[in-house]
Amino acid sequence: MKEIKVLGSGCRNCETTARLIEEVAAERGLSIRLEKVTDMAAILGYGIMSTPGVVVDGKVMHAGGVPARDKILQWLG
Secondary structure, three states, X not given: OEEEEEEOXXXXXXXXXXXXXXXXXXXXXXXXXXXXXXXXHHHHHOOOOOOOEEEEOOEEEEEOOOXXXXXXXXXXX
């Protein structure tokens, strides 16, 4: 099971990113654990300066803007 964190303030792009990740995982029949992180100190701890950020299994994969669907597919394997 992939552990995915969406980092951001809860803005529209952050919500869209989380929803898109959930949709792609569901379409592929993959189990994920999705966490939304809104604490700015935690976000900065990942070195994210532009949100939304996405962390997959502890590795920063994306920062700034809504990621493309094909990018999410690559993260999920």
